[in-house]
Every structure is written in C-alpha cells, then in structure tokens.
Amino acid sequence: MNDQPTCSIYNNAFWLLGATTRDARLSIIEKSEERSLHEDPDKCQKAKSDLTNPRARIAAEVSWLPGVSPRMAGKLVSDLASNPLEIASQTGLPELARANLMSSALELAHSDSLTSKTMARFMRELGEVADDIDTDAVLRDINEDRSVAGFPEVRDLGVLEDELEQQKKKYKSALKNALNNMPSALLVETMFLLVNETTGNGEQAAPPLIDDLVDSYEVETQGFLTKEEEKIDKLVEGALTAAPSGARSVDPFLEKVELVVHSWSQVIKPIQVSMKSRGLEHKNSLKIGYTIRNLGLELYNTHNLLPQSQRTTALLLKFFGDMPEFKEQVQTDANTLARFKNEAAKSELEDAERRRLITFKAQVGLVFKDELSISPDGIRWKDKHYDLEAINGIRWGAIKKSVNGIPTGTDYTIAFGDERGSSEVSISKEATYSQFVNCLWRGVGVRLLFEMAKGLKDGRTFSFGDIEVEDVAVKIERHKFLGFAETVRLPISQIKIWSSDGKFIVGASNDSKVYSSASYMHHWNTHVLEHLMRTSLEKGSRGGLSSCFLS
Structure with a gap:
C-alpha cells in the first residue's frame, strides 16, 4: 500500500485496514492490529476508531461504496489506479458508490494529458450522478451492511444528509483540482464544454455540483477578468476621446477593444452560460456590455460614425449572446443602425438620404401663398427661420369641420418654436400636413424624445x-x-x-x-x-x- 497512488478512496478507513462494510467489530480490530505491523500505526488506530464508532463510521461508509458487495468493492478500488476513468465509468452501480469512484478517478487521472471533451464529459457525468444520489437508498444500503456487521442502524436521516453534503464538497474539490492541473487554455475550454453540455447552451438547469463549480471558477478567474475589464474601460475612454477626430482615430481603439473582449470572453463564457441557465444575467458582463453599447450609441448619435457604431454592435452580438435581455436591446440597436445605413446613402458622409427624409416644401394659403419648408438646414415659414437643433417645442393636430352633421373638411395645425419664439401654420391639405409632420418628427421629434x-x-x-x-x-x-x-x-x-x-x-x-x-x-x-x-x-x-x- 505504500506505493499506492493517493486519492480520497485510498484514504478511506475500509481500504486502509482491508476491511469490508460487513466485518464485525472484532474482525476490524484484528485487521487493524495486523495492518499496523506494516503501516503507520497511528493511521491504523484512527481507521479502527472510525469504523468501530457508530457515529464516526458514517463518514467512512458514505465515502466508500454503499450498496456494492464487499468482493466487488475491493476489486473496483484495487483496479482504480490502473485505469481510473474506465473503472469509474462503469454503469449499474449505486449513484453514491459511482460518484465516489468518479471523484477519486479525477484525483488519479492525469487531467493535463486528456482532451477537453473527455474531461468535460466525465465531469458532467459526475455532476449528474451526484445529483441523482437517493438519500433513502443510501440509508437502506448502509443499514443492511450494519445489520450484518452487528453495528446499530443509522436512525437520524439528518446526520446522513450532512455527511452526503460533505461528500459533495469533496467532489467539488476533486473537480477544481482536476481543472487546476490543466494548462489554462485547456481548463477554459473544458469549463465551456462542461457548462454548455450540462445546460443545453443555457436553456436548462445544471446539476448543483456544476453550478457550485462555476461559482468557484468565477472567484478564481476574477483577477484576470478584472484586469481585462479595466483594459476595456480605458480603451473605450480612448475611443470616445478620439471620436471628434473621426473614424481613423477611433478604429485603432476599436481593434484593441475587439482583441481584449475576445480574450475576456473566452474566460467568462462559462459563467455567462451558467447564469443564463439559472435565469440570471452576469452583472460584470452587463457592465462591460453597456460600456461598449454606450460607446456605439455615442459614436453614432454624437459623431455620426455609423460604421464604427455598427462595429461595436456586431462585437456585442458575438460575445454577449448569452444574456437574453441585453441581447434583445443590442439586436434592436443593430436593426436600427442597419435601417439607418440603408436609409443613408448617396454621399460619402451618408447625409443625402437623411436630407431627403426630412426635406419637404409646399405652398400654404388659400389666396396668398407662403412657402413652408423643412430640411437639415432648418424650417422656413414666411420671414422666419428655425434651426432644427434649436427647436425645443413641436405640436400638431387636426379639427374636423361639419355643418348640420355633414363633413365640410378638416383644418390642420402645425407649430414649432425655439427660445426666440414660435410659429403656427394652418394647413388645409392633408397630404401637405402629413408629409411635413413626418419630416418634423424625423428632424426634430426624435431628438426631443x-x-x-x-x-x-x-x-x-x-x-x-x-x-x-x-x-x-x-x-x-x-x-x-x-x-x-x-x-x-x-x-x-x-x-x-x-x-x-x-x-x-x-x-x-x-x-x-x-x-x-x-x-x-x-x-x-x-x-x-x-x-x-x-x-x-x-x-x-x-x-x-x-x-x-x-x-
């Protein structure tokens, strides 16, 4: 046994003494004395004490192979070191026994030499098996063996449940240690595959053991993620500062933002998918997402940098798709920007289409005509001119006229004003009214909104x-x-x-x-x-x- 590899199940008192769950107290004492001649006497004494004390014995029973015959249990544990993943993957065993074998197999396997798919599959199976452990079945199996061995049965289900919780914590430690033994890139890829497969890409709940593992993963990656998030914040600030100088000044910052987000996303993706499966959205991811989204909005709304704004939106859709509500907002942004791009278009600055959409003029008046016009240059009515950006108030409406219940027409009114004053225009033609109102809304209403x-x-x-x-x-x-x-x-x-x-x-x-x-x-x-x-x-x-x- 001195040459035996180390893992949880090889530290179990039953294995240390070569005892079975059906051995009587006297047999355990004899095996302890015999084993102490060749092994550490203190360990043997502790193992004997654990197995002969009915209360302490529960921990050893829970971490052994309840429900498995003594002969098969001994063979499985003996063979585990030679081929851990294959032995532990055997089906037909009780869930607790299988989970214990799988956990120890992770400790024995050389995780750094296995593929991410293999590790993710094995870890997923451990999470699912652990979730299927039936406390009542475990209690029945333990008490059957105790009855044969002459030990009092376990009556307090709460004590057993506490031991099972402790055992699941050991599974989590085994999973964490296996991951920590991997190269960083393999670790991240394994975590993504594990979470993606157990949650169906975030559409279903994962076993609690996997959720706990993701929470630990988040804590341990926080240092890296925080540094990357700080880089993104600084690059976004740089892009905003450069925006008044135009696209050529902004593009280098966007390229760096894309590179850092790609690196950051690879690590944070498992966390985002896990949060999605729990019906949550990851707060730090949302913070970064909104930082980039606000950059895109600012680039378009303030600096008219449409391609650069679309670039930020494409980045968000690619790397923030596992946050449904945020993705919906970004998709709306993307659709809006796409519409703007399609509406824009016949000039280098893409102003021609916008000019057309808010340009209209008509002659207004029954007898003496005055020109009413609106364009990006402003609104002209009679001898007054209003810059679109200066207009702070708009209103319009219609009143239908009738005589003795017979419709005689409709009077339309449109008004607009700025700090200096306002103008009100009466219009009789519906087409003139409708077209001007549409231009007024596009040119002024959206900004006021x-x-x-x-x-x-x-x-x-x-x-x-x-x-x-x-x-x-x-x-x-x-x-x-x-x-x-x-x-x-x-x-x-x-x-x-x-x-x-x-x-x-x-x-x-x-x-x-x-x-x-x-x-x-x-x-x-x-x-x-x-x-x-x-x-x-x-x-x-x-x-x-x-x-x-x-x-």
Missing part, C-alpha cells in the same frame, strides 16, 4: 397640460363630483394611457376618476411624451420611462 428621456433620468419634471411627468411617476388629478380636483402621484406601473378628442390622456389603471390630459394641438411636445410613454409601457420598463432610450 431622447432629450426628454435624458432630462427625466437626470431628475427633471416635465409638464404637459394637466400632466406632470417624472421618470418613475406622474402627477395627475382625481376628479370629484363636487369640489376641486386633487393631485395624485402614481408610479408608472399603476397608470394607463389612451387618446380621445384630440387629447393624450394619462389615468390610473384601477380608478376611472383619476386622469389628466394634454392637447396634441395646443400643448407643446405632447406627441413626444406619448411616444416615450407608450414605448416604455409596452416594453414594461422597470427602470423608469427613460430606461428604454438610455442605458
């Missing part, structure tokens, strides 16, 4: 008619049959919205007397508010109205 979202996120309150809007709540009125209405503050989760009689209405979802409204035609930016609230409510945003538009 994001500015409103940012203002809400920064803590500002906006008023629209009788409605006061915060990021997470609204103030609306409770209407009374007699007396003045009172103001009620409701969280976003308790409201509903609708339109009626040319008004946008916000009301309590469970009280028909609580509501307030804003006119589309007469109150500035009501259409912007409606778009923001409708989008947020439809998507069920929990982080406030702004969260759908800003990270």
Whole structure:
C-alpha cells in the first residue's frame, strides 16, 4: 500500500485496514492490529476508531461504496489506479458508490494529458450522478451492511444528509483540482464544454455540483477578468476621446477593444452560460456590455460614425449572446443602425438620404401663398427661420369641420418654436400636413424624445397640460363630483394611457376618476411624451420611462 497512488478512496478507513462494510467489530480490530505491523500505526488506530464508532463510521461508509458487495468493492478500488476513468465509468452501480469512484478517478487521472471533451464529459457525468444520489437508498444500503456487521442502524436521516453534503464538497474539490492541473487554455475550454453540455447552451438547469463549480471558477478567474475589464474601460475612454477626430482615430481603439473582449470572453463564457441557465444575467458582463453599447450609441448619435457604431454592435452580438435581455436591446440597436445605413446613402458622409427624409416644401394659403419648408438646414415659414437643433417645442393636430352633421373638411395645425419664439401654420391639405409632420418628427421629434428621456433620468419634471411627468411617476388629478380636483402621484406601473378628442390622456389603471390630459394641438411636445410613454409601457420598463432610450 505504500506505493499506492493517493486519492480520497485510498484514504478511506475500509481500504486502509482491508476491511469490508460487513466485518464485525472484532474482525476490524484484528485487521487493524495486523495492518499496523506494516503501516503507520497511528493511521491504523484512527481507521479502527472510525469504523468501530457508530457515529464516526458514517463518514467512512458514505465515502466508500454503499450498496456494492464487499468482493466487488475491493476489486473496483484495487483496479482504480490502473485505469481510473474506465473503472469509474462503469454503469449499474449505486449513484453514491459511482460518484465516489468518479471523484477519486479525477484525483488519479492525469487531467493535463486528456482532451477537453473527455474531461468535460466525465465531469458532467459526475455532476449528474451526484445529483441523482437517493438519500433513502443510501440509508437502506448502509443499514443492511450494519445489520450484518452487528453495528446499530443509522436512525437520524439528518446526520446522513450532512455527511452526503460533505461528500459533495469533496467532489467539488476533486473537480477544481482536476481543472487546476490543466494548462489554462485547456481548463477554459473544458469549463465551456462542461457548462454548455450540462445546460443545453443555457436553456436548462445544471446539476448543483456544476453550478457550485462555476461559482468557484468565477472567484478564481476574477483577477484576470478584472484586469481585462479595466483594459476595456480605458480603451473605450480612448475611443470616445478620439471620436471628434473621426473614424481613423477611433478604429485603432476599436481593434484593441475587439482583441481584449475576445480574450475576456473566452474566460467568462462559462459563467455567462451558467447564469443564463439559472435565469440570471452576469452583472460584470452587463457592465462591460453597456460600456461598449454606450460607446456605439455615442459614436453614432454624437459623431455620426455609423460604421464604427455598427462595429461595436456586431462585437456585442458575438460575445454577449448569452444574456437574453441585453441581447434583445443590442439586436434592436443593430436593426436600427442597419435601417439607418440603408436609409443613408448617396454621399460619402451618408447625409443625402437623411436630407431627403426630412426635406419637404409646399405652398400654404388659400389666396396668398407662403412657402413652408423643412430640411437639415432648418424650417422656413414666411420671414422666419428655425434651426432644427434649436427647436425645443413641436405640436400638431387636426379639427374636423361639419355643418348640420355633414363633413365640410378638416383644418390642420402645425407649430414649432425655439427660445426666440414660435410659429403656427394652418394647413388645409392633408397630404401637405402629413408629409411635413413626418419630416418634423424625423428632424426634430426624435431628438426631443431622447432629450426628454435624458432630462427625466437626470431628475427633471416635465409638464404637459394637466400632466406632470417624472421618470418613475406622474402627477395627475382625481376628479370629484363636487369640489376641486386633487393631485395624485402614481408610479408608472399603476397608470394607463389612451387618446380621445384630440387629447393624450394619462389615468390610473384601477380608478376611472383619476386622469389628466394634454392637447396634441395646443400643448407643446405632447406627441413626444406619448411616444416615450407608450414605448416604455409596452416594453414594461422597470427602470423608469427613460430606461428604454438610455442605458
């Protein structure tokens, strides 16, 4: 035995003394005395004490091969050292016995010389077998052997459960040690294969032993991951600083970001997949993901660097696909950017298509005509000019006319303004009205939407008619049959919205007397508010109205 390789099962008291689970107390004592002539007497004394003490014996029984005949148990353990993975892979054994053999096989096997597929498969099987251990069956097997050996039966199931938990911790240690004996690249590949196979690429729960192993893996890789995340943060800062200088200045930073993310992702991938299988999203991955996403948004929104923005989105889709909610946001970004790219297009700066989409002009007036026009250069109406970026208020609406119930036409109104003043335009043709409104929304409305979202996120309150809007709540009125209405503050989760009689209405979802409204035609930016609230409510945003538009 002195030449015996070391592993958990070879340190078991039954093996140290050459005893079986059915040996009586006297036989154990005799074998201890005989073995102490050739082995360490202290070890033999400790083994004898463990096997003859009914309470201490449980640990030895649980870490041995319960349910396996003494003869077969001895042969399996004896042969384990010569071919550990093959011996431990035998089927037909009770789950605890097989798990104990597999755990010891991992300690004996030279994991650094095995392929990642072989190791991942074996580790997966150990996790599954450990998860299938039946406490009642183990108790029955142990008590059958005790009955033959003349030891009192185990009556306290809790004691057995505690020992089984300790044994599963040993399995985890065996898995960790096997991984730590591998070269780093093989370790990472094995972990990915292990997690991917046990969870079906994150679609199903893994055995608890594998989840515990992933948690330990995360702790032990934290140093590397943190350093890589710091590199990514610095490179993103460099890209943002370089952005005003254009694409050539940004591209080198993006190339480095891609390289570091690739290296970081290889290590963190098993953690992301494991979190997905548990219905969670990895916080540090989300942080890095949003850092890169915000870079992409900034590159496009502020610097009009569309290809570079698409490059960051492609990077996120490639390496952050195991976080479903985040992936959905990124996919939306990608679709939006793809649409922008398709709409853009006939010039080097890709401004021609955007110019077309927000360019329109028409003659307005029944008798004396005035030109109303909108383009990237601004809005012109009569003798006034408004820069698109300076416009801070827009509104529009229509009123249908009739005489004695007979429709006689529709009056359309459009208004826009900046800090200096505003203009209101009356239009009689629906086509003119519709085309101008579409251009106005693209050229001004979308920007105001994001500015409103940012203002809400920064803590500002906006008023629209009788409605006061915060990021997470609204103030609306409770209407009374007699007396003045009172103001009620409701969280976003308790409201509903609708339109009626040319008004946008916000009301309590469970009280028909609580509501307030804003006119589309007469109150500035009501259409912007409606778009923001409708989008947020439809998507069920929990982080406030702004969260759908800003990270």
